[in-house]
Amino acid sequence: MSPTSRGNPVVCLVRPPGVETFRIGTSTLVPPLGLAYIAGALEANGCRVHVIDALAEAPKTHTRYFQGYLVGLALADVAARVPADARVVGIACMFTHEWPMVVHLVRLIKERRPDVCVVVGGEHVTAMPEFSLVTSRADVLVLGEGEETTVELVAAVTSETSLDAVEGIAFRRNDEIVVNRRRARHLAIDDIPRPAWHRFDLKTYHEHRFVGGVYSSSLTVPMLATRGCPYQCTYCSSPNMWTTRWIARDPSAVADEMEHYIAEYGAGNFPFYDLTAVIQKEWIVAFCREIIARKLDITWQLASGTRSEAIDGEVAELLKGSGMINMAYAPETGSDLTRRYIKKKIRSERLFASIEAAAKAELSVAAYMVIGFPHDGPQEMRDTVVFLREIARRGVNDVGSGYYMALPGTELFHTLYEKGAVAIDRAYFRHILNAHQMIPAASYSDQLGRFALFYWKLRFVFAFYLTRLRVLGMRAVLAAIAQALSGRTHSAKLQTGVRVALRSGLGSVKTRFGGSRWMSPEDETRLFAPWDAIYQQIVIHALRLDHDVSRRLRLAEGLGPP
Incomplete structure (x- = not known):
């Protein structure tokens, strides 16, 4: 979906592949409301927005994950679709089980585009900011409510000004992790621009029953x-x-x-x-x-x-x-x-x-x-x-x-x-x-x-x-x-749950016994191996901090993103 408002900074927003496994319940593969809100806020502030919706662009493509399977474009294909003129790439990571995939996706993007600023937002990175920066090659995290923070962050990145004054972010500076003060909640929420649903293929979501609720x-x-x-x-x-x-x-x-x-x-x-x-x-x-x-x-x-x-x-x-x-x-x-x-x-x-x-x-x-x-x-x-x-x-x-x-x-x-x-x-x-x-x-x-x-x-x-x-x-x-x-x-929800169970069960069997993997078993083992030791170091450091102000973590030698 091509950018608009030519002449202003290009921000590429990425909805990664959905994560699915066999279960009986309503769908968790749904249109990305949070990312649509971010797109709307950026457009309202003059940014050119390009969206890569991995799920909607390849809804029948399944890739075996460390557990269950991914639905959507292969991660290498997502990285390849980042526009050449993008200054910032924003990736949504709502759920913790998505984090391993996001780590791998960020690495693939940075290998192709080391110059681009990769930003990740969502509940997982908000809960574990230091861990998320240490275990990935992401440059910046958006913590909590994201619209105002993302707009201010993009302005700072494109003007090459300091990130120290941007509230609600965490970022890497050389061998140091910096977590800024959290941004206060936006009280006038009726003033927040509407989600930019014109950037997403809602009909594909509907046709594949990738919708929440009944x-x-x-x-x-x-x-x-x-x-x-x-x-x-x-x-x-x-x-x-x-x-x-x-x-x-x-x-x-x-x-x-x-x-x-x-x-x-x-x-x-x-x-x-x-x-x-x-x-x-x-x-x-x-x-x-x-x-x-x-x-x-x-x-x-x-x-x-x-x-x-x-x-x-x-x-x-x-x-x-x-x-x-x-x-x-x-x-x-x-x-x-x-x-x-x-x-x-x-x-x-x-x-x-x-x-x-x-x-x-x-x-x-x-x-x-x-x-x-x-x-x-x-x-x-x-x-x-x-x-x-x-x-x-x-x-x-x-x-x-x-x-x-x-x-x-x-x-x-x-x-x-x-x-x-x-x-x-x-x-x-x-x-x-x-x-x-x-x-x-x-x-x-x-x-x-x-x-x-x-x-x-x-x-x-x-x-x-x-x-x-x-x-x-x-x-x-x-x-x-x-x-x-x-x-x-x-x-009733059970009716929808039966359909989801049939779909997710079939997908689980197909990816278990055939098809491609998101990474090799050896690489998967190496990815997870240091994570608990990293988190232990962060917890020990965090016990000494006042979390109402900005905080910093200096990485131990050899402890950093892959």
Whole structure:
């Protein structure tokens, strides 16, 4: 997709190949909302933007990864497509399991273009900035909310001025790693330019069902209505990425954006990727009424889950009337003790009332559960089985159960690392990618091993869906299965999950027994080998620092990027 606004600096933004493995759940291969926002901000400030969307440009190409497989252009082909006049290359790295791939991609780009400034942004590098710079050849990292920081960074790079005053970045200066002060959150989020979706092939994403939430037969465009989350759950990376400040957009501005996508792209389905969209009843009521007043013939979803406190009978009816087809709660566990341990501020009775209101309004409701928190034992698992039967009776349609992931930058991760329960090696990155497989790659529970967790996952699934079968009857279940296998809009997450399982299972088998690898087994071993020692050095250094100011790390001799 060719650059525009000739005469200004060229920034090449890269969406790397997607990472997939066999699992039952909604798709994680989705249009890159964060990168589209960065593209929009750069264009609004006069930059020429060139996008390499590795996933959309080769959606049928699979490459064997260290675990699972990559979907999209081969990494060498991505590097070869960087324009000759690009001054800055920006790469998105949202998830930790993508980091090994990004390290290799950065190396390939720097081998071809040692003069270009390679920038990486996303939740992973925000959680592990020193580690990310030491283990890769990236020049700069963007930490946290990225639009303002990226615009200022590009201006500094193209004018060849110092990076010391650019807040929200980390960078390499000779043999020193510098992490600048974090940038304050952008409060006027309605002023942030819209995502530059004209730079991405949304039709290809739709045709290959690379969309989040429940599948819709209408063209899908991802959205954000709010940013941040006010809660401090110990397993979640949001406090480190976004702080605990929740900021909502003007409901009418959100509806304006939806209308624009309807007119521009023929969009009809809008999954919202807000961390916690429904907090204030007044806001969600105003938003629903805005959609209804405009008579928008659309569907929309809360694909990432939400809180239950603001959803009562009135709100549930408005959600249904405005086109909401799917929403999810995230109680995580049925154990009150575990909720206290992970700082999950939720009351079961209030959740049950919200579920019943949503069910009465005929909304499709899912619940997300996490298996194997470090505190969990058999009693917490039994409590969750009872809880799952209860929410099945009260109207939840689907449940998704994933294994606990020790995400970097979270309170629980730091606790586990200090205990020696986590090593930053190949197994660590594999366990994050395997969180939704049948058998986990690791267990961080003191009382439950990997196969015990698998047993409890089966118990969870059977407890929930057998209860739903008794509630709905076999005829309704068979109709739902038929709908899952059709091309029609799905009515429940499980239907979409079945399609994803078929696709990801076939892809896993094909790449396991044929096709190319992302790198040789020997190179893969060498890539991961020093990473835990690197992280240990960084942790020892970080204990002596005040993280509210800029910080520096001088590399030990011989310890650096490949």
